[in-house]
Amino acid sequence: MDELKVAPRPTGVGEMFQLLRDGQPRTRSDLASLTGQARSTIAARVDALLGSGLVSPAGEATSTGGRPPATFAFNPAARVVLAVDLGATHSRLAVTDLAGTVLAEQGEQIAIADGPRPVLDRVADLGLELLAQARRDPRDLVSVGVGLPGPVEHSTGRPINPPIMPGWDDADVPGLLTYRLGVPVLVDNDVNIMAVGEHAAAWRSVDHLLFVKVATGIGAGIISDGAIRRGAQGAAGDLGHVAVPGGSDLPCRCGNTGCLEAVAAGPAIAAALSARGLAAHDSADVVALVRSGDPAAGREVRDAGRHIGEVLAACVSMLNPSTIVVGGIVAEAGEQLLAGIREVVYRRSLPLATQHLRIVTSRTGARAGVLGAATMAAEHVLSAAAVDALVS
Amino acid sequence: MDELKVAPRPTGVGEMFQLLRDGQPRTRSDLASLTGQARSTIAARVDALLGSGLVSPAGEATSTGGRPPATFAFNPAARVVLAVDLGATHSRLAVTDLAGTVLAEQGEQIAIADGPRPVLDRVADLGLELLAQARRDPRDLVSVGVGLPGPVEHSTGRPINPPIMPGWDDADVPGLLTYRLGVPVLVDNDVNIMAVGEHAAAWRSVDHLLFVKVATGIGAGIISDGAIRRGAQGAAGDLGHVAVPGGSDLPCRCGNTGCLEAVAAGPAIAAALSARGLAAHDSADVVALVRSGDPAAGREVRDAGRHIGEVLAACVSMLNPSTIVVGGIVAEAGEQLLAGIREVVYRRSLPLATQHLRIVTSRTGARAGVLGAATMAAEHVLSAAAVDALVS
Known part of the structure; x- marks a missing residue:
């Protein structure tokens, strides 16, 4: 039992999950043959993913004899993200599942010029309201995606000299929202998230x-x-x-x-x-x-x-x-x-x-931004490394 | 011995090889812990890579007691590629190893307007001469990279209405060279390969x-x-x-x-x-x-x-x-x-x-193109899928 000496490292779970992201149901055998990994390793990883809810049972495969094997598939409803599209005078927020399906959504008038703290406090409040509307526990929230109407340094999530956002230069947007919502926050400019949303939803x-x-x-x-x-x-x-x-x-x-x-x-x-x-x-x-x-x-x-x-x-x-x-x-x-x-x-x-x-x-029209923010947030938590952290 | 039932699929060898491409020596234990795979699987894959020559012994690791474990590293000298940079009136060819190190090189006057057959026949002849100069067996050649002075459909390697290449429109450049040299041929326009060469060599x-x-x-x-x-x-x-x-x-x-x-x-x-x-x-x-x-x-x-x-x-x-x-x-x-x-x-x-x-x-000056053609050719054979094919 050579493989028992190898403690399955958490990294492997996330990588195996990538094989399931297409939504197709697969058996443990399918996964063993796709990865070349030992069945005992596969079994432990499937259990970890089932435990996280990211993967759920998807019925039985047809069998060539004997008991038909169980199949498993990605379950996008397992967690939710908050998508935030901020303009100069209008915001649109949505809670979506990990496939970008909108569960609750609301737009309202805002004044971006009020500055980061009041605007983002309102975003957090409304986000929690939308979670309640969608009947999801706040602990199901795994990330937030935000689009801003100005240049953003994507790696830090901070606006850089945004011309129509007085008071926002170098503001710690991820820090302010993480403090309220307790999850990672991804920020990009509004046009990039519109491109991502239109691409994911229609092209x-x-x-x-x-x-x-x-x-x-x-x-x-x-x-x-x-x-x-x-x-x-x-x-x-x-x-x-x-x-x-x-x-x-x-x-x-x-x-x-x-x-x-x-x-x-x-x-x-x-x-x-x-x-x-x-x-x-x-x-x-x-x-x-x-x-x-x-x-x-x-x-x-x-x-x-x-x-x-x-x-x-x-x-x-x-x-x-x-x-x-x-x-x-x-x-x-x-x-x-x-x-x-x-x-x-x-x-x-x-x-x-x-x-x-x-x-x-x-x-996607006026929804392009919010769909893109949801896609950006979901992509972040579905990467191999993020799934490893989630299940460990 | 559960893992013996799982035939290690060839796909796994190429993926494991990607972990070694940075050139760092690693032990079998390192690889097991990086991949989460069973030691018996790792051992079989290391043997396959050692057999191909793509990976070679790299001495012993320091040990915390007992016999020090052997390490392995990517061996770029295992195979060679032919890099071809064709201009309107001048060609430059090089035989390089899989890291782009030039082993033999030659430029000469050509007339691209002579058309694909005579020009590419000369390329094949000169390529074989350069292999001999580099004292490499033609069987060590694994791929050819070609830059052409006009638009190229990269997926097929065919020129598309190239303005300064009469007779070359839709010519089967990969087919003509593969017929002579027996290996895959990648084609791109000259500026793209110059960008790839300059990037790989200097940036x-x-x-x-x-x-x-x-x-x-x-x-x-x-x-x-x-x-x-x-x-x-x-x-x-x-x-x-x-x-x-x-x-x-x-x-x-x-x-x-x-x-x-x-x-x-x-x-x-x-x-x-x-x-x-x-x-x-x-x-x-x-x-x-x-x-x-x-x-x-x-x-x-x-x-x-x-x-x-x-x-x-x-x-x-x-x-x-x-x-x-x-x-x-x-x-x-x-x-x-x-x-x-x-x-x-x-x-x-x-x-x-x-x-x-x-x-x-x-x-990289006048060598940008030939270095880029070498990089493009080497990348093609070092992908996971290509390595699987090479060792199977």
């Missing part, structure tokens, strides 16, 4: 996807080879201050001129419409005017789409995505924006990069 | 690197989260036909106007110098003029650097690399090109993305 089989948010600002989240790419400081996808080719010399709030945001974001379109005497103060007004059929608003949005298309053409040449998803409130204006984007992207990019490229509006 | 600890080649064309290879990112059709990094912000309406060979290549590649600089009456027909002439101290050539190269900087500023905002490496023949002009690039990138990108950004010239 899981697409490996190269660019998610573009057009709202008060313009930004992108990059999915490449199936995963979000944040770059060296977590600043990847910052399209808003790229110079528009053949663009204007309009001043931008960043200090440069001709930035994409200065010519094509919601406020720029609203300003152009106001100058024509239309009542357009923000992105929502722009969307309402376009939907009401106002031709000037339609033209301005299409023009904004063309400017965005100029920058996206460079992104297409650079990243060669197969899918560009356009989200954010201005995308709710619909086809006018997409028509402008498509016109320029297909003209300005090389045929090899555009022949299979689709450019579409977001399928 | 292994950098996770986000952009390699920019400035020569007859302009292109980039993207290293993100430590790996090359090719995009959906393998077309990522195609900077040459991005419109230069504030650029000219110079016609480009692609049919558009104002492309980066049309204003800043070697031929464009040479044309601008010719128009001033200087003897500059190609990139090499431009480099020679700059090196001779010609002030007009210096100014033109710096201007080209500024145009490249306009496009790289967008790439920095988009990808947030920590390192940009500039290679290709025009980079041999030195600081003038880099000064132009730096001037615009640091002015046009946001502080978060540039505060830790370095912009440097290639350390």
Whole structure:
């Protein structure tokens, strides 16, 4: 009984769990043959996973004779995560299971400018309310995912000089929420979590996807080879201050001129419409005017789409995505924006990069962020190392 | 003896080998405790790897009493790969070990326009000569890596409408070379293999690197989260036909106007110098003029650097690399090109993305491609699945 001398290290449990994450029921034999590990090791690990609830019995396999063997499968309902999508004036929270299925959800008005402590205290309170609504014990909560409307250093979860979040620079967002909720907290910028949410919910089989948010600002989240790419400081996808080719010399709030945001974001379109005497103060007004059929608003949005298309053409040449998803409130204006984007992207990019490229509006809409925060939080606790810690 | 019923599946050998790839010597006990596998399984797998030569004895570990246990380590000299870097008029081939150490190397003039069969026949002949020079048996060759000067569908290894490779469109490059050499052949475009080579040889600890080649064309290879990112059709990094912000309406060979290549590649600089009456027909002439101290050539190269900087500023905002490496023949002009690039990138990108950004010239120079082809070929045969196949 050589193998009894080898104490099964906790690391092995998490790795074996990865084989079960696809949700397919498997027998102990299946797992032994997939891993090459001794049956006694497999049996101990299956027991540990059953004990944690992450894996549950899934009936009996068909047998070639004798007693049919029991099967086991990943049980996403075993634990829950809290997903938090914070904007400048609005929040959306959800409690989901480990597969991102929403169990309870609520949006409300907030003022991000109140600063981290009051905003995050309210997040924790509402999170606990949502857990109660979902009839889940607070001890079932394993992690929190948070999206913020500004640059975030992903490794520490701290905002870095966020322009529209006064008082939040370098705030210990994970520390403040962990203190209240007692679990790990993952933080990213809003556009990255929207990209992750849209990808997980609607485009899981697409490996190269660019998610573009057009709202008060313009930004992108990059999915490449199936995963979000944040770059060296977590600043990847910052399209808003790229110079528009053949663009204007309009001043931008960043200090440069001709930035994409200065010519094509919601406020720029609203300003152009106001100058024509239309009542357009923000992105929502722009969307309402376009939907009401106002031709000037339609033209301005299409023009904004063309400017965005100029920058996206460079992104297409650079990243060669197969899918560009356009989200954010201005995308709710619909086809006018997409028509402008498509016109320029297909003209300005090389045929090899555009022949299979689709450019579409977001399928998850206003839920993209909260779905992405849930995915980020769940991924964190389902890694091999995290499962080892959970069952040990 | 429960574990005897479990036939150790070949898959386990390759996975165990991954633990040894860092080159550190380990004992059977180390491996048992890292994997949680039974000692008898470990012993069988170590024997299989010793038999293949991929792992070799590495002396004895220090002992706490009793006979000191034997250690084993990855042996990169066990096999060799052939690395092939093909340009329009020049080839460079090398035989390297599995760590990319060059054992024999040769460059020569070629004409890529002769078409795939004569060019690849010569590659195979020269590859066999280099194996002999390195005193390695042809049976030690396990794979070939090839870089081509045009777009390549990486999954099939076939060129796709390559503009400067007449006769090569959709050519079965892997098939032709495998027929001669009997091993798997990996193909990618020249800029991607240069990025891989520069990263492997000089920047292994950098996770986000952009390699920019400035020569007859302009292109980039993207290293993100430590790996090359090719995009959906393998077309990522195609900077040459991005419109230069504030650029000219110079016609480009692609049919558009104002492309980066049309204003800043070697031929464009040479044309601008010719128009001033200087003897500059190609990139090499431009480099020679700059090196001779010609002030007009210096100014033109710096201007080209500024145009490249306009496009790289967008790439920095988009990808947030920590390192940009500039290679290709025009980079041999030195600081003038880099000064132009730096001037615009640091002015046009946001502080978060540039505060830790370095912009440097290639350390591997003309060897970047061949080193990258070797790395690509070696990675392919050292994956878990490939090692399983090798030892089974």
